[in-house]
Amino acid sequence: MPNAIVAAGLSKTYDVKVRDPGIGGALAALVRPHYRQVRAVRDVSFSIERGDAVAFLGPNGAGKTTTLKMLTGLLFPSSGGAEVAGCDPWTGGNAFRQRIAFVLGNKQQLLWDLPPEETFRLNRAIYGVSASDFASRRAELVDLLLLGDLIDKPTRQLSLGERMKCELAAALLHQPEVLFLDEPTLGLDLEAQQTIRDFLGTYRERHGATILLTSHYMADVTALASRVLIINRGLLLYDGELAALVARIAPIKRIELVLSESVSRARLAEYGTVAHYAPPSATLEVPRENATAASARLLAELAVADLSIQDPPIEEVIRIAFGEGENG
Amino acid sequence: MASASAARAVTIWREQYTELMRAAFLVDLQYRASIAIWLLWGITEPVISLGIWWSIAAGGAVDGYTQGAFARYFFGVALVNQATLSWDAWNIDRWIREGEMNYRLTRPIAPIHEAIADNIAYKAPTTTIILVVWIAAAAFWPAVRVPFEPERWMLAVVAIVLAAAIRFLNGYATGLLAFWTTRATALVELQFGLSLFLSGRIAPLSLLPPGVVSVAQYFWFPYVLSFPVEVLTGSVMSTAQYARGFAAQIVWLAIWMALYLLVWKRGRRRYGAVGG
Numbered sequence: 001m002p003n004a005i006v007a008a009g010l011s012k013t014y015d016v017k018v019r020d021p022g023i024g025g026a027l028a029a030l031v032r033p034h035y036r037q038v039r040a041v042r043d044v045s046f047s048i049e050r051g052d053a054v055a056f057l058g059p060n061g062a063g064k065t066t067t068l069k070m071l072t073g074l075l076f077p078s079s080g081g082a083e084v085a086g087c088d089p090w091t092g093g094n095a096f097r098q099r100i101a102f103v104l105g106n107k108q109q110l111l112w113d114l115p116p117e118e119t120f121r122l123n124r125a126i127y128g129v130s131a132s133d134f135a136s137r138r139a140e141l142v143d144l145l146l147l148g149d150l151i152d153k154p155t156r157q158l159s160l161g162e163r164m165k166c167e168l169a170a171a172l173l174h175q176p177e178v179l180f181l182d183e184p185t186l187g188l189d190l191e192a193q194q195t196i197r198d199f200l201g202t203y204r205e206r207h208g209a210t211i212l213l214t215s216h217y218m219a220d221v222t223a224l225a226s227r228v229l230i231i232n233r234g235l236l237l238y239d240g241e242l243a244a245l246v247a248r249i250a251p252i253k254r255i256e257l258v259l260s261e262s263v264s265r266a267r268l269a270e271y272g273t274v275a276h277y278a279p280p281s282a283t284l285e286v287p288r289e290n291a292t293a294a295s296a297r298l299l300a301e302l303a304v305a306d307l308s309i310q311d312p313p314i315e316e317v318i319r320i321a322f323g324e325g326e327n328g
Numbered sequence: 329m330a331s332a333s334a335a336r337a338v339t340i341w342r343e344q345y346t347e348l349m350r351a352a353f354l355v356d357l358q359y360r361a362s363i364a365i366w367l368l369w370g371i372t373e374p375v376i377s378l379g380i381w382w383s384i385a386a387g388g389a390v391d392g393y394t395q396g397a398f399a400r401y402f403f404g405v406a407l408v409n410q411a412t413l414s415w416d417a418w419n420i421d422r423w424i425r426e427g428e429m430n431y432r433l434t435r436p437i438a439p440i441h442e443a444i445a446d447n448i449a450y451k452a453p454t455t456t457i458i459l460v461v462w463i464a465a466a467a468f469w470p471a472v473r474v475p476f477e478p479e480r481w482m483l484a485v486v487a488i489v490l491a492a493a494i495r496f497l498n499g500y501a502t503g504l505l506a507f508w509t510t511r512a513t514a515l516v517e518l519q520f521g522l523s524l525f526l527s528g529r530i531a532p533l534s535l536l537p538p539g540v541v542s543v544a545q546y547f548w549f550p551y552v553l554s555f556p557v558e559v560l561t562g563s564v565m566s567t568a569q570y571a572r573g574f575a576a577q578i579v580w581l582a583i584w585m586a587l588y589l590l591v592w593k594r595g596r597r598r599y600g601a602v603g604g
Contacts, residue, residue: 074433076597094436102434109431111351113358118351125347126437128340 002086004178004210005048005071009080012041012066012234040066042234043080050177053204053211055225055242059322063234064214068180071212072102085177098127101176105183108167110155116166117151120173127174134173141169144199161192168196172203181213185220197223218314232322242314249320250312253291255284257298258306271298280305285312344437348445356450367454370413371406377530378402391535396471397561401532403462403472404557409529411455412492412552416443417503417516424506429599440588443500451492475562483570487556490577495552497584504588507595522547528554532563548580 018036019029041063048054056064069075071082073089073096082089087096110119124134142151145165150158158166164184172179184200185193197220204211215221221228221242228245230238238245255272259280268274271294272286286294291309298304311317356363381398384390393401423429423439432439466473474481502519505512524530525540526549533541533554544550555573558564564573 069430072434074430075599097434097436100434102431104427104430107427107430111355113355114351118354122347122351125340125343126435128343128436 002050003047003083004050004052004085005046005212006083007044007046007067007071007080008082010041010044010067010070010077010082011039011079012063012070012075013078014038014040039234041070041077041231044231044234044236045080046229046236046239048210048212050210051204051208052227053200053213053225055221055228056212056214056231057221057228057318058214058231062232062322064231065182067231068102068182068212068214072100072180073097074102098174099177100180101171101174101178102180103167103171103182103184105164105181105186108155108163110163110167110170112155115152115154116147116158116170119155119166119170120151123170123173129174133175137173137175138169141172144202145169146195159192161188161195164188164192164196165199168199175207176209178210178212181211181215183214183216185215185217193217193219200224218318222314230318230321238321245321246311246314246317247288249317251288252285252312253288254310254312255286255291255295255298256306256308256310257282257284257304259303260305261303263302267302344441345445348442349449352442352446352449353453356453363450363454367410367457370410371458373529374402374406374409377405381531393532393535399469399472400474400561401557401563403465404474404561405529405553407455407458407462408488408491408553408556408560410458411451411488412495412556413451414447414495414499416447416496416499417513419443419446420500420503421506421513424504424599425510433596433599440500440592444496447492447496474560477562480559480562484556484560487559487573487577490574490581491552491556494548494577494580494584497581497588498548501584501588501591504591504595507591507598523549523553526550527552528557532558548576548584551576551580 014037015035016038017029018034019025044063044067056067058064066075070077071084071089073092076090084092085096085099087099089096110116111122120134120138123129129137141147145168147165147169150162150166151169155163155166168184181200185196188196200211200213201224203209211224213220213224226242227240228238228242229236230245254275259282262279263282265274265277268277268282268284272284272290274282275285276283284294284298295307295309299307378398381390381393381402382395385393385395385398389397420429420439420443423432429439432442462472498519499516502516503512505515525536526544526547528550533544533550536544551573555564555577559570559573564570
């Protein structure tokens, strides 16, 4: 499969004006401004195959959005290069822009005072979509995103979740090959988040679109992407399968128990580390390879009402992965 | 083959402008009350100037300007000013500071086209309103009638379109300085203050002190207001005056176009990650 996105040694350094607090500091900065270099993205390289969905993870200010802005041609890199949908993002011009879409969860392109339908019309003309393609794609998007009569209401009267659904529809009318999503579910309620996740999954399967998304919601990541890129302080720390990351970072499984008889903490500790103890429920952490055997012993030796084996929460895995970058 | 793709490019371009103007017009309709107030605000200044000069000219013509000539001049100022206004610097400043430039930069159309369409959608109806008011006034008030010379009107239209283009590019290029500074709009306000005297907004240029007039010649200001107004009202008579005025307009248009392209190109490289 050819690559849809290739980033080769992408770096971005900003000059940030530094000034001391107070009026004195402000005046001093006027006379003799000091600049500090901030290396927002450092030598980031990766490639994504056509049709893949990859999640870009990292704490705030890690360099996720800056990388996305470079890949979409908005920002020029300080060094390094990239190829997206077969084009150079900075010199690809309108041919490049026809092939991508960039949806920012915190900024909208919908015309605020008019119904979303007007933005759809406008985008049809801007992207030069034929009338027949427009009609079929619009119908598909309205159907998949459950837009119904939302598109005829002024955008300012829509809820955040409704707006985001319309925003996605507006961004996909030209059927981009590569879709960049920056926090697409930010601030949405659970139902709206779920609709958007389901939609993105279905859309990618149907059209073979490549998706690179950032999100703070692990549910987005686990539902949409099997592969993750972890970035912190501008450095790419991990590039690979989510499952492999979980196995490497957290080589344990959690056994969640509900006991039908009282069992002391010390007794439970014979089977593994007691992470949580609130009778009748308790959680044990055991090495991955021992999980099955430990469970069998628990069931045989204690009065267990319920037992389940789980991976540690993905949030925790990611937090540990970020921490590795801090130390390294 | 080449002609087919050229024809397709023209079709796309036409559809883009049609839809951009349609959207801008529909948004304007939502703000019709505000637009009525801006329109009134826009004509307040020429009305006040006319009131002052009207009373001064009551004692006799001022440097050849009778009361009627002042009335024609300031009707012309109101019309030309409405057709050539530029508020684009404020829009661009907001687009850049608040991150609204981002999606505009990922669309296959340069953001300047949206601004041009927005200008046409706003100015076509509002300038028509001023023109209709002027025609209605002229029906009852012979002094405000301009000479019946259709060729002159055609030339006035050309002068107004060139003036609008110069002011637009001037405002747009200055607004793009927001890529570097947060005070780009202050520069626009400074220019607006200077234009009060140098473009003929508060008095016909020929009535200003010779020093002011000679300074004005080195700027674009006289050619974006005074010149089109004087073509319209009949003050520009000789071929030499026409040639000088249009030549200056074309030169200033080229200068501001070049400045726009320069600032745009440099600014795009400079563009920082504002807005998330």
